[in-house]
Amino acid sequence: MTKKFASSLNLKSGHVDLSHGGGGRAMAQLIDELFIKHFDNDLLRQHNDQALFDVPAGRLVISTDGHVISPLFFPGGDIGSLAVHGTVNDVAMSGAKPLYLAAGFILEEGLPLADLERIVISMAAAAKAAGAPIVTGDTKVVERGKGDGVFITTTGVGIVPEGVNISGDRAKPGQAILVSGSIGDHGVAIMAGRENLQFETSIVSDSAALHGLVAEMVAAAPAAIRCLRDPTRGGLATALNELAKQSGVGMLIDEACVPMKSEVKAACEILGLDPLYVANEGKLVCICDAAAADTLLAAMQQHPLGREAAIIGEVIADSHGFVQMRTAFGGSRIVDWPVGEQLPRIC
Amino acid sequence: MTKKFASSLNLKSGHVDLSHGGGGRAMAQLIDELFIKHFDNDLLRQHNDQALFDVPAGRLVISTDGHVISPLFFPGGDIGSLAVHGTVNDVAMSGAKPLYLAAGFILEEGLPLADLERIVISMAAAAKAAGAPIVTGDTKVVERGKGDGVFITTTGVGIVPEGVNISGDRAKPGQAILVSGSIGDHGVAIMAGRENLQFETSIVSDSAALHGLVAEMVAAAPAAIRCLRDPTRGGLATALNELAKQSGVGMLIDEACVPMKSEVKAACEILGLDPLYVANEGKLVCICDAAAADTLLAAMQQHPLGREAAIIGEVIADSHGFVQMRTAFGGSRIVDWPVGEQLPRIC
Amino acid sequence: MCLALPAQILQIHPDDTGMATVSVDGVKVEVSLALVDDVQVGDYVLVHVGYALNKIDEDEAIKTLALFAEAGLTAAP
Amino acid sequence: MCLALPAQILQIHPDDTGMATVSVDGVKVEVSLALVDDVQVGDYVLVHVGYALNKIDEDEAIKTLALFAEAGLTAAP
Amino acid sequence: MKYIDEFRQHDLAKQLAQAIAQTADPDRHYRLMEFCGGHTHAIFRYGVQDLMPANVEFIHGPGCPVCVLPTGRIDNAIQLIEQHDVILCTYADLVRVPGGAVSRTAATLPPSMAVAGRNSLLKAKAGGADIRMVYSTQDVLKIARDNPDRQVVFFAIGFETTTPPTAVAIKQAQAEGLTNLSVFCNHVLTPAAMQAILDAPVPVAIDAFLGPSHVSSVIGSRPYEVFAEQYGKPIVIAGFEPLDVMQSALMLIRQLNDGRHEVENEYSRAVTRNGNQKAQALVSEVLELRPEFEWRGLGLIPNSALKLKTAYAEFDAEQRFEMPAIQASDVKGCECPAILRGAKKPQDCKLLGTVCTPENPMGSCMVSSEGACAAYWSYGRLRNDASKQSRRTD
Amino acid sequence: MKYIDEFRQHDLAKQLAQAIAQTADPDRHYRLMEFCGGHTHAIFRYGVQDLMPANVEFIHGPGCPVCVLPTGRIDNAIQLIEQHDVILCTYADLVRVPGGAVSRTAATLPPSMAVAGRNSLLKAKAGGADIRMVYSTQDVLKIARDNPDRQVVFFAIGFETTTPPTAVAIKQAQAEGLTNLSVFCNHVLTPAAMQAILDAPVPVAIDAFLGPSHVSSVIGSRPYEVFAEQYGKPIVIAGFEPLDVMQSALMLIRQLNDGRHEVENEYSRAVTRNGNQKAQALVSEVLELRPEFEWRGLGLIPNSALKLKTAYAEFDAEQRFEMPAIQASDVKGCECPAILRGAKKPQDCKLLGTVCTPENPMGSCMVSSEGACAAYWSYGRLRNDASKQSRRTD
Ligand code: SF4
Ligand code: SF4
Ligand SMILES: [Mg+2]
Ligand SMILES: [Mg+2]
Ligand SMILES: [Mg+2]
Ligand SMILES: [Mg+2]
Ligand SMILES: [Mg+2]
Ligand SMILES: [Mg+2]
Ligand SMILES: [Mg+2]
Ligand SMILES: [Mg+2]
Ligand SMILES: [Mg+2]
Ligand SMILES: [Mg+2]
16 A cells, blocks of 8 residues: 555644645645544545434434633643533533534644644544544634634534433423532633633643433433533523523522532632632533432432532522522522623732 | 613624623623524524434434635625535535534624624525524634634534435546536635735635535436535645545546636636636536436536536546546646645746 | 732742742642731731732631620620 | 736826736736836736736737747648 | 631621621611722622621722722723723723723724724723733733833722732832833722712711721721721721621621720731831832822812822823823713712612613722622622512613 | 637647647657746646657756755745744745755754754744745835834745846835845846756756746847857747747757757747846846856856845845855755756656655755646656556555
């Protein structure tokens, strides 16, 4: 067999340059020697501009997310694993089993090929772990100063099992609110990685694929799960407000019940942030029938990603859609929608 | 009914700022007042992080493409319509009927909201025309200098009809090669729109959704169509080389048969480019059984997007996978893979 | 206003930048000591916008906590 | 080397920048006339890197084409 | 978190609540102004009001430097960027605050920066302004060092707590010879504001003060003694943790019950009578009093703000650049002046939640999460009566 | 396209082909060097060779300014950016050309720019260099005007055709007082190269020349007369359209058959004997001969290149910046020198298509699509024998 390219990609000290996006041999080489090599599946190896697979009759779910994180590598993950988890989780939040992923890369001229390789390897591992191969993709290269290293938009499809009916508009007063574990880890790990904020923690991102946890939950109480949401951007507070708004209900949560690491708490105190608004990438919020809450909690706690799961409150009737919280101190307050992005405060 | 936001989006003179990506009210407002308003469908209005729909048993196809074009608006289209056409076409190139689209936006801080609105409206119209609603999406905002106005990654799913079996690896010697119309229009229209190249043409992009044309072709000769590809980045030359490589065959085309506008020819002469390598966004290459070529050609020419369709050559046996061309001048040459992006030449 | 937090000094940088590493429950921050005198490793300082503002007085903290308890005692159960 | 193309002068800009708009089959390009004298609207010029290099001599072009035809005539059919 | 968690204990809160309920005279209404936004924040974040008897009421004071910054100063900063292409460094707290409704003729502005209505630093940034959010004045020095070809301006805001770090940076810039750095000084003084509230022509509806917490760490408790004495108002220097707030309230109730009016120091773990004299000396070396300065919601207050001394004039952005005084145009219907004096409550304002929200604040009390209106709206509007709740707009 | 399409007509091509076949002496082998890359390009793009009899062979000459640029000059340009942070303007043709295999110690380079192996402007750009592709020297002037705080260097390459626009820009920069613009001059002269080929120590395997097309538009046909005379080689100034190439070949065959060795002008619609004297005058005003210059594939050639005159020294990048001579390190096994003299063909090189491809060119004949090896590889390798085809690597 003849070798495919005169010299192989310089993964040690090369950079992405404009020719990698030009549709020619350089691009074909990038696709072959990085993407196809690591994502490694038959559909991708077909080199078609789309992937074709059989589906049974049923309910299909599709979700897409762009990933634009800085820094690209952070404690507990990188943009590659995150891009898989972010979309697998959105698919899983319908109760679906994720089947396949598509990935669109927007590379900035100058990205070290070594970084790209690290990201692709991490992405491949995450997709493999999630059982959802990356079967089609796309690569674009933008000029230096018109991107930020790499952006990855992933799209996932999945199949919702029979008897499962989960949607953000299905919360009803009396139902229980559960969260799968400690909140704020991802956001704090990312902020600690930013150059301009000089603090250091041992917190790692919780970035993880939740489809396995969801499968256990669905197995334990398929009909009782009403809403699932991963509290990513805007954190727990935003996820609860979204669900309250979609369902036209209120929520009442108990601050003391919300799992949170002490270092996350401390980092938020330092920056003047409220951990309820800090992003998570491996947690879910579940709203379920009250009668099934304990069963579901037990099922969650059996799963490695739900070990610290907790019932944190209940759905209440409220035409205003307020999310209320009993504070650990003994008072109460509203947990409102965030105003834009959370920024570090000095006062 | 109470109004949803204290004041509506400033679509006249406002800009995208970081709060539009923060997950809070500003983002919710952007989604409601722009995306949901114009894309306008029930699945999107559910405000879930994924879209759920019924599918019959069969073969599903998925494709994704990132769109990063500069300028954002060009003669014949804009990044919005292009993002729909680009993915609808990749789905259609399997012979499938496109069903649904997902759209991931990466907005650069500072993008005029008026531009974004124009893009979204154009995208909505393109999706409507393609019969493939945008049912789920995602919005990220990156800091100024870390993006380029807007990037749109679209993903489409479609269903392949029974009896249709199209893939880039199915070309066999003796089959005919067809192209649906004049080549190079898109690339020339884009280059003419770039600030740093001072030339002006009346050429407009051919950006268009090809699913309708494909449906006519599939109806005319379902089993005879072996390969379909839209010759986008890298143009006709690249598409043919890709197919030759995938199928392990050679190709022989006739330069005189390749439809091309005289202004496209002239622009390429000026810039020292070969029009065979210039991008198209509303054309397809088809490889079909020789016996069905005329039937298929007639069907294509019946469709508005195939009026100038032509048979341009045939598949030949060649272990090297060369694409050869008989030149209009009377000689012959190889039409090779491109080396990186095509750049204007002075010599 | 004036978000400030008690943090423990872990290390005073040996160079003459006047910077120190402090910790709040394991979270480490770099702060300037330009506004304080006589602080040493182990001390708690009040940190505001990257500067140590003051040493925390442990005895006074204990006294204040005692006040709370005392108020509790005087309150009828 | 030296990609250059015959283009017709459509307009000589009235300002004193020495620029002109030329056309190749409807494609318009801005070029500098700094290297040529005595050109006027309607003339064909050879354009290279945004400069007009020379006027195309129509008579000579016709003569050259005639040469080709003549070669054809001399060739046995 | 040592020195934090101990001051947030639920059990102690219950005990303190009982003690307050027993101490407060049921026949008397106690109106306690918590001077600082830090107190306001704690009251709402922890739900302290729920633990207080109905007749002990917190009045939210002007103690948030973002809230009291006049809109004209935001407009000044935006003009500075537009006209001189400077790098503007700011604490993130400021970036969402809208400037005044200055009418701008499109012709005078680069099109990318033209914004209809009120501009903010965040919008100006989106429009192309080079605005850097900093966490510390040390970051500002670094930005100036890294950009020797650009003018770097630090938009300095804050009370006495935040002023010393600005003074340190100015001195360090001088020592390093950083000629491209200047400071747009908006540092203000809390005692002057307290005096303005006490001197208001309409009689003040405040019985006592929870005195500044971290401001006092720097200036000490002594500056407040004159108010306790002259105006007969009890003052307790109060920490920002919720138990500190409750304990301070209890101490104020006791003073009021006893008819005393002293300065007491509940926050003794961080505040002494004389404060941090090293920090004070640094500030007086670099900065000096302005004859008067505008406080949003309170108007012009004499001797209430600082500017750079002549010896440091080269670092003064107001001197380095042309910075005209821009008249703040306050929104009609905004009740902030009355709210800050305890005469009205946020829920008395007709604009609350309709045109005035945290996303689009109209008055000083809404601009930062520590303002009375913002805290009420974001954390507390549950406690409102039903008629007000119908104004909710999301 | 007037003056283009007429010169690409299939019918005329067939007629000319017949005339050539009839004119060429079947017992004789005609080796015609097309001097210019433009000819090479036309021959391959239109498949002209297919229309020629087997005994009329085109030898691809050195006439592509990108091909003949020594690798050290690319390295110079990259060093210039690294060391002086200039904006480097270049025609896009140059950006993919690799420099020499200079060994770089990582320590002397910013990490972002360290590249293992051979660097190109495209790779340097990816590594952070500010490289702007321009279409005209007018664009260079604009970039210099728009970036008054940056040094802007124009990487000028090209033969006599491309030199006058550089001279115009230098004069315009002087007139405008653009002190931040300079030119890294690499303009070379075609007659000198022709002479070098004719003077090669190994006897030249070329019977006649298709003379430069657009170069001659500027310098006229007269400069070639001396070669026709002194070396007894027929020369026909030949246009770049395929019929021009064929007609010129016919004219050369006729000269050879007749035993003549003259300069004839097939391209009379754009070339006169004296050329464009306005352009020539401009060039001699601004530029002057270098005593010698290296041509990639041909080595040092005396009086073969231009540099800025002393009066314009301030615009000379080589004088404004420290630009050491960087020794080109030619790749072992590359047959370019022999190919350029007609002694070997691309398919005789063992590196062709294995280590040397257009993506990763090793020698001058592969760096631009107009080089003999690149044109052969990209357009013509179909005609190769089977043993060579097996080297195809994609
Ligand atoms: S709600 Fe707004 S307008 Fe009303 S007083 Fe408060 S800040 Fe002023
Ligand atoms: S193939 Fe490459 S190495 Fe060989 S002669 Fe040509 S340029 Fe030189
Ligand atoms: Mg999603
Ligand atoms: Mg997601
Ligand atoms: Mg989600
Ligand atoms: Mg693609
Ligand atoms: Mg960047
Ligand atoms: Mg695709
Ligand atoms: Mg596509
Ligand atoms: Mg495609
Ligand atoms: Mg999303
Ligand atoms: Mg940009």
